[in-house]
Amino acid sequence: MYLTVIAAALADSSVRTLSQQEELPLLRDHLLRLDRTSRRDRFHGFMDDSFIERYAEKCANDGTVIIAFIENGVVRGAAELHPPDRSPDSLPEIAFSVESSVRRRGVGSILFRKLIKEARARGYKSLRITTGAENEAMRALASKFGAQLVFSHGESTGTIDVTRYDQAEFATSWVENGVNAVRAVVAFNRAYWRMLLRMAGGAPTEWGAS
Ligand SMILES: CC(C)(COP(=O)(O)OP(=O)(O)OC[C@H]1O[C@@H](n2cnc3c(N)ncnc32)[C@H](O)[C@@H]1OP(=O)(O)O)[C@@H](O)C(=O)NCCC(=O)NCCS
Numbered sequence: 001m002y003l004t005v006i007a008a009a010l011a012d013s014s015v016r017t018l019s020q021q022e023e024l025p026l027l028r029d030h031l032l033r034l035d036r037t038s039r040r041d042r043f044h045g046f047m048d049d050s051f052i053e054r055y056a057e058k059c060a061n062d063g064t065v066i067i068a069f070i071e072n073g074v075v076r077g078a079a080e081l082h083p084p085d086r087s088p089d090s091l092p093e094i095a096f097s098v099e100s101s102v103r104r105r106g107v108g109s110i111l112f113r114k115l116i117k118e119a120r121a122r123g124y125k126s127l128r129i130t131t132g133a134e135n136e137a138m139r140a141l142a143s144k145f146g147a148q149l150v151f152s153h154g155e156s157t158g159t160i161d162v163t164r165y166d167q168a169e170f171a172t173s174w175v176e177n178g179v180n181a182v183r184a185v186v187a188f189n190r191a192y193w194r195m196l197l198r199m200a201g202g203a204p205t206e207w208g209a210s
Pocket of ligand 1: 038039041042043094095096097098099102103104105106107108109110130131135136137138140141144
């Protein structure tokens, strides 16, 4: 029963890097859906729609990588990997946003793992994260991935050492295995029920082919 509930929740979800053409509309619409508090937490106070529209446009044009959690074709969570600027001590900056409807289900953690994998593939060794000093959720998420956060002027800033993560671990991470296992259960359940319904007179068309 429990597995069936998880399977239903993840059945139409995926995590992938957005193409440059997708970034502007999909990232923008996701960020615009964030409620007031989430916008404040994500953008350290900047909250109006026009700021978010300009921000998404900038991401689409400055080489920012967006890893998205997509549910039924809609981006519900995003991890941003911003390239470093030209100053010698600059580090790639990262940021996260998960819509409240899917929070505390491990989406932020899945995005974080994918982001570290992407950062490693690009040869980055360290990443910087900045969040509000009061942002418990982001502090918990960052600490889970080894960030040592330092408080200063109302902000928490930390770095993540991505070299401590083993490449092989990411190739078959438990998260990906878990999601794949759930998908396998879903596929099996669909095939099984389709077979039963066919025997009883026909399967519903909205299930499609799998
Ligand atoms: C921060 C955020 C991305 C977390 O996303 P999420 O999908 O809920 O994260 P997860 O479910 O993977 O949780 C990660 C860890 O943080 C903990 N956590 C999540 N929300 C928490 C909260 N409100 N208080 C305390 N801990 C919290 C979880 O328990 C989990 O720890 P565990 O795996 O040891 O149990 C999400 O809350 C968010 O988008 N907030 C608004 C935007 C924002 O603040 N962005 C950060 C600016 S960079």
